[in-house]
Amino acid sequence: MQNEFRKHIEEHFPELLQNKFLLACSGGLDSVVLAHLCNQCGLDFSLAHCNFQLRGTDSDQDEQFVRELAKQLNKSLWVEHFNTKAYVNDHKVSVQMAARELRYDWFKDLMAKHQIKTLVTAHHADDNLETFLINLSRGTGLKGLSGIPAKTDMISRPLLPYSRVQLSEYAKENNIQWREDRSNAETKYLRNKIRHDIIPLLKETHPTFLHNFQTTQRNLQQIVAISDIHLSNLKKELFREDGEVVRISTEALLALDPIGAYMYGLFNAYGFTAWSDVVQLITAMSGKEIRSKTHRLLKDRDELILGKIEEEQINSYTIEETTTAIEEPVAMTITLVNNIGETGPDVLYIDKETLKYPLVLRKRQKGDYFYPLGMQGRKKLSKFFKDEKMDVFSKEKQWLLCSDTDIVWVVGKRLDNRFKITPSTKKILKITLN
Amino acid sequence: MQNEFRKHIEEHFPELLQNKFLLACSGGLDSVVLAHLCNQCGLDFSLAHCNFQLRGTDSDQDEQFVRELAKQLNKSLWVEHFNTKAYVNDHKVSVQMAARELRYDWFKDLMAKHQIKTLVTAHHADDNLETFLINLSRGTGLKGLSGIPAKTDMISRPLLPYSRVQLSEYAKENNIQWREDRSNAETKYLRNKIRHDIIPLLKETHPTFLHNFQTTQRNLQQIVAISDIHLSNLKKELFREDGEVVRISTEALLALDPIGAYMYGLFNAYGFTAWSDVVQLITAMSGKEIRSKTHRLLKDRDELILGKIEEEQINSYTIEETTTAIEEPVAMTITLVNNIGETGPDVLYIDKETLKYPLVLRKRQKGDYFYPLGMQGRKKLSKFFKDEKMDVFSKEKQWLLCSDTDIVWVVGKRLDNRFKITPSTKKILKITLN
Numbered sequence: 001m002q003n004e005f006r007k008h009i010e011e012h013f014p015e016l017l018q019n020k021f022l023l024a025c026s027g028g029l030d031s032v033v034l035a036h037l038c039n040q041c042g043l044d045f046s047l048a049h050c051n052f053q054l055r056g057t058d059s060d061q062d063e064q065f066v067r068e069l070a071k072q073l074n075k076s077l078w079v080e081h082f083n084t085k086a087y088v089n090d091h092k093v094s095v096q097m098a099a100r101e102l103r104y105d106w107f108k109d110l111m112a113k114h115q116i117k118t119l120v121t122a123h124h125a126d127d128n129l130e131t132f133l134i135n136l137s138r139g140t141g142l143k144g145l146s147g148i149p150a151k152t153d154m155i156s157r158p159l160l161p162y163s164r165v166q167l168s169e170y171a172k173e174n175n176i177q178w179r180e181d182r183s184n185a186e187t188k189y190l191r192n193k194i195r196h197d198i199i200p201l202l203k204e205t206h207p208t209f210l211h212n213f214q215t216t217q218r219n220l221q222q223i224v225a226i227s228d229i230h231l232s233n234l235k236k237e238l239f240r241e242d243g244e245v246v247r248i249s250t251e252a253l254l255a256l257d258p259i260g261a262y263m264y265g266l267f268n269a270y271g272f273t274a275w276s277d278v279v280q281l282i283t284a285m286s287g288k289e290i291r292s293k294t295h296r297l298l299k300d301r302d303e304l305i306l307g308k309i310e311e312e313q314i315n316s317y318t319i320e321e322t323t324t325a326i327e328e329p330v331a332m333t334i335t336l337v338n339n340i341g342e343t344g345p346d347v348l349y350i351d352k353e354t355l356k357y358p359l360v361l362r363k364r365q366k367g368d369y370f371y372p373l374g375m376q377g378r379k380k381l382s383k384f385f386k387d388e389k390m391d392v393f394s395k396e397k398q399w400l401l402c403s404d405t406d407i408v409w410v411v412g413k414r415l416d417n418r419f420k421i422t423p424s425t426k427k428i429l430k431i432t433l434n
Numbered sequence: 435m436q437n438e439f440r441k442h443i444e445e446h447f448p449e450l451l452q453n454k455f456l457l458a459c460s461g462g463l464d465s466v467v468l469a470h471l472c473n474q475c476g477l478d479f480s481l482a483h484c485n486f487q488l489r490g491t492d493s494d495q496d497e498q499f500v501r502e503l504a505k506q507l508n509k510s511l512w513v514e515h516f517n518t519k520a521y522v523n524d525h526k527v528s529v530q531m532a533a534r535e536l537r538y539d540w541f542k543d544l545m546a547k548h549q550i551k552t553l554v555t556a557h558h559a560d561d562n563l564e565t566f567l568i569n570l571s572r573g574t575g576l577k578g579l580s581g582i583p584a585k586t587d588m589i590s591r592p593l594l595p596y597s598r599v600q601l602s603e604y605a606k607e608n609n610i611q612w613r614e615d616r617s618n619a620e621t622k623y624l625r626n627k628i629r630h631d632i633i634p635l636l637k638e639t640h641p642t643f644l645h646n647f648q649t650t651q652r653n654l655q656q657i658v659a660i661s662d663i664h665l666s667n668l669k670k671e672l673f674r675e676d677g678e679v680v681r682i683s684t685e686a687l688l689a690l691d692p693i694g695a696y697m698y699g700l701f702n703a704y705g706f707t708a709w710s711d712v713v714q715l716i717t718a719m720s721g722k723e724i725r726s727k728t729h730r731l732l733k734d735r736d737e738l739i740l741g742k743i744e745e746e747q748i749n750s751y752t753i754e755e756t757t758t759a760i761e762e763p764v765a766m767t768i769t770l771v772n773n774i775g776e777t778g779p780d781v782l783y784i785d786k787e788t789l790k791y792p793l794v795l796r797k798r799q800k801g802d803y804f805y806p807l808g809m810q811g812r813k814k815l816s817k818f819f820k821d822e823k824m825d826v827f828s829k830e831k832q833w834l835l836c837s838d839t840d841i842v843w844v845v846g847k848r849l850d851n852r853f854k855i856t857p858s859t860k861k862i863l864k865i866t867l868n
Contacts, residue, residue, distance in 0.1 A: 137639035139646030141653040142576065190639060198635045205571035205624055205632075212573030219575040219702070222709065223661050225695035230664040261659035273653065 001170045005158070006041045013156050020044040021118040021156070022111055024103070025069070027062040027179040030122035032069060033167045034159055036176055038120070039073045045120065047077040048110060050103050052084040054095065065179050080106050111154075123148050123157045125210050126164040126199065128217060133194045141268060142227070146220035163210050231265045238266075245307040245393050250282045253304065270295040270306065287392060300391040307393055316362040319401075329361060330399050330411055331434040340421060340428060345412050352427035354419045356404045361411070364398060370407035371417040381407070388413065401431075435604045439592070440475045447590050454478040455552040455590070456545055458537070459503070461496040461613040464556035466503065467601045468593055470610055472554070473507045479554065481511040482544060484537050486518040488529065499613050514540050545588075557582050557591045559644050560598040560633065562651060567628045575702060576661070580654035597644055665699045672700075679741040679827050684716045687738065704729040704740065721826060734825040741827055750796040753835075763795060764833050764845055765868040774855060774862060779846050784853045786861035790838045795845070798832060804841035805851040818844065835865075 009016055016038075023038060023045045025031040038045055049066040051059050063079060070077035087098040107119050128147040135144035150160045159167070171178060203209045234256075240247045256262035259282075264275040271292025272278055281290055281299050289298045291309065298305040317329055325333045340349045368381035385395050401409040408419045412433055421428060443450055450472075457472060457479045459465040472479055483500040485493050497513060504511035521532040541553050562581040569578035584594045593601070605612060637643045668690075674681045690696035693716075698709040705726025706712055715724055715733050723732040725743065732739040751763055759767045774783045802815035819829050835843040842853045846867060855862060 133636070133639070136647065136650060137636065137643055139649040141650065142657045145579065145650075145654075193635070193639060198632065198639075201627070201632045201635070202567070202571065205567070205627060209571055213570065215573040215707070216570060216575065216579070219698065219707065220579075222695040222698035223576045223657065225692045226664065226699045227657050227661045229691075230660060257663075258659045261656040264653065264656035265660045268653070273649070275656065 001162075001166060002037060002040050005037050008161065009041060009043070009158055012150065013158050015118060016043055016045075016120065016156060016158070019117055020046065021120050022046055022048050022107065022114075022116050023120045024048055024050075024107065024122070025066050026050070026181065027065045027069070028122075028181045029164070029167055029171060029178045030124055030127075030159065032176060032178040033171050034120070034122040035069060035073060035075075036174065037170075039075070045075060046114075046116075047073075047075050048107060049077065049079045050099070050106065051079060051081045052099050052102070053081060054084055054099075062179050065177075078110055082106075108154075117154075119155045121155055121157055122159050124159040124162050124164060124167060125214060126195070128160065129199060129202075129210065129213055130191055130194050132213075132217070133198060134190060137190070137194075141273075142220060142224055145217075146224050147217035149221055161214065227265065234262075235266065239306075245305050248304045248306065250299070250302050250304060253282050267297065267306075270297075272297060289392065298392050305391055305393055316360055319357075319359040319361065321357040326361075333432050333434065335430050335432075337428050337430045341430075346433040348409060348415060348431045349421050350408065350415070350419045350429045350431065351421055351425040352429040353425070354403070355408065355429070359408070360402045361399050362402060364395065364400060368400070368407065370410070370414075373415040373417050373420055375417075381410070384410065384414070435596075435600060436471060436474050439471050442595065443475060443477070443592055446584065447592050449552060450477055450479075450554065450590060450592070453551060454480065455554050456480055456482050456541065456548075456550050457554045458482050458484075458541065458556070459500050460484070460615065461499045461503070462556075462615045463598070463601055463605060463612045464558055464561075464593065466610060466612040467605050468554070468556040469503060469507060469509075470608065471604075473509070479509060480548075480550070481507075481509050482541060483511065483513045484533075484540065485513060485515045486533050486536070487515060488518055488533075496613050499611075512544055516540075542588075551588075553589045555589055555591055556593050558593040558596050558598060558601060559648060560629070562594065563633060563636075563644065563647055564625055564628050566647075566651070567632060568624060571624070571628075575707075576654060576658055579651075580658050581651035583655055595648065661699065668696075669700065673740075679739050682738045682740065684733070684736050684738060687716050701731065701740075704731075706731060723826065732826045737825075739825055739827055750794055753791075753793040753795065755791040760795075767866045767868065769864050769866075771862050771864045775864075780867040782843060782849055782865045783855050784842065784849070784863045784865065785855055785859040786863040787859070788837070788853045789842065789863070793842070794836045795833050796836060798829065798834060802834070802841065804844070804848075807849040807851050807854055809851075815841070815844070818848070822847065 015021075021043075023031070023035055025035055025047045026049070035045075035047060047066065047070050049063060051063045053059050067077060067079070082099075082102045084095065084098050084102065087093075087102060088095055091098065091101075093101070111117070111119065132145055132147060148157060148160070150157050170176070206212055238248050238252050240249075253259070253263070259279055260275050263278040263282075264273070267275065267278050271294045272290070273292075277290050278297065281288060281297060281304065284299045286299055286301050289296055291297075294309060296307055296309055298307070317326070319326060319334070323334060325331075336352070337349075341347070343349060364381055364385075369378050370381060370384070371378045372384060381400075385398070390398070398413070399411040400407050401411055403419070406418065407416055409415050409431070449455075455478075457465070457469055459469055459481045460483070469479075469481065481500065481504050483497060485497045487493050501511060501513070516533075516536045518529065518532050518536065521527075521536060522529055525532065525535075527535070545551070545553060566579055566581060582591060582594070584591050604610070640646055672682050672686050687693070687697070693713055694709050697712040697716075698707070701709065701712050705728045706724070707726075711724050712731065715722060715731060715738065718733045720733055720735050723730055725731075728743060730741055730743055732741070751760070753760060753768070757768060759765075770786065771783075775781070777783060798815055798819075803812050804815060804818070805812045806818060815834075819832070824832070832847075833845040834841050835845055837853070840850065840852065842850050843865070
């Protein structure tokens with residue numbers, strides 16, 4: 001296997017012969033065999049080991065094992081300890097995701113600091129097949145089936161052509177020790193079932209099953225690359241960024257054929273996998289909206305508006321009589337003045353004695369109405385929004401300054417008649433948006 | 435299941451409620467259940483049964499069974515007998531391919547004759563999963579994984595959401611009989627292993643595995659549709675048809691990025707799956723060629739030339755002294771004349787007494803040379819071809835008229851000095867290309 005590996009490196013990873021690289025080593029079979037093979041080939045590399053501190057003394061023994069391996073191979077080693085659980089809590093991500101983010105952030109830092117261009121990881125053929133089947137079991141798309149590529153800008157994976165059995169045999173033949181990985185107990189049930197029950201049967205279906213599978217994944221990767229380019233060009237053409245949202249002309253979307261395929265291609269990255277819903281939305285009534293886990297897509301006149309779903313927000317703030325300035329949710333100063341100066345969307349004068357404290361800043365509610373300054377009588381807030389041609393995203397962001405249940409000010413847009421300065425006003429309150 | 439099926443038809447196959455359709459029925463579980471379900475829903479259809487005559491009395495009993503089913507359901511039935519084995523011999527295709535071609539040709543005829551727009555077939559969820567895994571075992575591409583679509587212009591497959599178990603349970607509950615299919619014994623080993631050993635384990639990996647799998651395949655189908663459109667537009671732009679071949683500018687190909695992905699996308703339909711070979715060919719020496727099972731791709735100066743691999747051809751024809759006209763491989767007339775008229779690429783005069791009969795028409799051979807008329811001395815044929823800027827396809831098509839081992843005429847291009855008319859010529863042979 002060693003000679004074959006050397007040839008494989010020469011043919012497909014010549015950069016590893018020329019420059020020092022970083023080898024990620026957990027202490028498990030795969031990365032330990034990789035380190036030995038690279039060492040046998042006389043390659044120049046340093047080891048990097050992450051201690052995620054998730055499995056108590058087991059984690060520390062893994063670290064100790066890699067320290068000894070580095071000594072044995074006479075390679076330099078960087079070790080980093082991570083408080084993975086804290087990261088999970090802080091970032092609300094899974095342990096797997098946390099470990100991945102911590103690991104790759106650290107690798108990137110290390111590489112930048114030491115001018116190392118390539119990270120080498122020990123992914124092998126069975127990893128790709130297992131992930132393929134796990135994704136298949138849950139339902140997935142092309143990317144979930146197309147596997148990890150052998151090479152990206154930053155990472156090289158020279159073990160991808162080799163099966164776990166080959167690595168294990170090489171380790172036995174060369175009397176190489178490794179640490180059994182006891183992590184991921186939770187995800188292990190499915191992976192073990194796939195590894196020990198299903199994959200051996202699949203491999204019996206064809207003498208070169210694993211090789212054929214790799215060919216398949218390489219074929220899929222080509223289509224991923226092509227469709228990514230096509231769709232990214234299309235997005236550049238159709239997606240118009242507008243502050244925090246993206247606007248897309250429905251006319252342009254309707255011109256795409258087959259429309260369902262394109263809706264899937266354009267919107268599945270935002271979590272919209274039921275593309276028939278997107279297709280229906282294009283011709284739906286203005287105001288209709290669909291949501292994925294992370295995004296919302298809104299029909300607004302002749303556009304679709306794509307926006308992120310915001311984290312849950314505080315929807316009401318109080319303003320005491322003594323308050324002279326607030327920062328949240330809208331920065332404003334509130335002062336008593338003697339005279340009315342220039343007004344404008346950002347400057348407002350109110351008859352203070354018409355107010356009931358504490359004032360409240362809140363978002364719209366169903367049934368809201370007010371008496372817009374300069375108009376006769378009252379108006380539904382929804383009608384006002386419509387006449388102002390506000391889209392749903394803007395409506396949701398609109399703050400209302402209220403006195404008891406009455407709207408005093410549609411902030412930055414319109415004062416209510418009931419609170420305006422009159423000849424009988426005694427105390428003038430000036431509010432300025434900053 | 436019946437109500438669910440009815441709803442499924444209403445939602446996704448409304449055309450089956452409105453127009454009479456053709457239902458392909460083998461007599462096996464799937465198509466018999468389909469016929470019963472459609473009948474229970476009050477749909478208007480005729481049955482079509484193919485007797486491929488591959489399994490002796492078994493085939494005839496299947497036919498008889500379907501005849502009785504049609505009577506029982508009070509539906510009209512068309513039956514056709516096929517000489518499948520003869521078709522296999524005549525067309526050099528597999529039995530499976532023969533059955534498929536015969537079946538669909540007949541269905542198309544039937545539908546055209548009776549103005550039926552839709553053929554309904556009984557493919558179900560397990561068929562797609564089995565085919566997915568069979569293709570996976572052999573190595574495949576995106577299309578091999580993306581499954582049969584629920585609907586095409588001609589065919590509707592309303593059973594695709596249902597598993598084989600569901601069909602079998604429905605049959606048992608409703609006391610429906612069917613014929614066990616004993617065909618395809620050869621391919622059955624793999625399919626049975628997949629059906630009985632592997633798929634049950636896969637289904638255990640997730641409570642809704644089969645449903646998730648269908649979602650996956652629908653997702654893949656979207657990407658197929660998108661990449662097909664993108665590539666077909668690209669082909670329109672880059673592929674220039676030139677007689678029997680297609681010419682593609684290497685400069686335009688080199689501008690594609692990622693080039694490997696595009697070479698796969700553009701050429702895998704012609705059997706070129708090792709796209710790195712195609713990438714290398716673009717910058718290879720003129721004259722280099724790679725072949726797939728069906729096509730050849732040739733580097734010729736600043737172009738790639740794509741052509742079909744021709745069936746084996748007769749590479750030499752003889753012309754007797756008495757022959758006055760031939761049709762193959764090149765149509766020409768050969769006559770004795772008294773005077774020389776106008777010459778040209780299609781008309782030639784030779785000194786008959788310099789010839790040794792029978793003359794031979796053959797393709798080029800290694801080491802060929804001749805004495806081109808109007809030149810001093812002899813010239814290698816390869817050099818002559820090169821100076822004429824002939825590409826490999828043209829060179830291979832070039833016929834040579836020979837006398838013994840000497841080239842008399844590079845047909846349509848140049849006479850040999852040794853055979854030209856001289857003052858001492860007594861018998862003038864006139865050859866005219868038709």
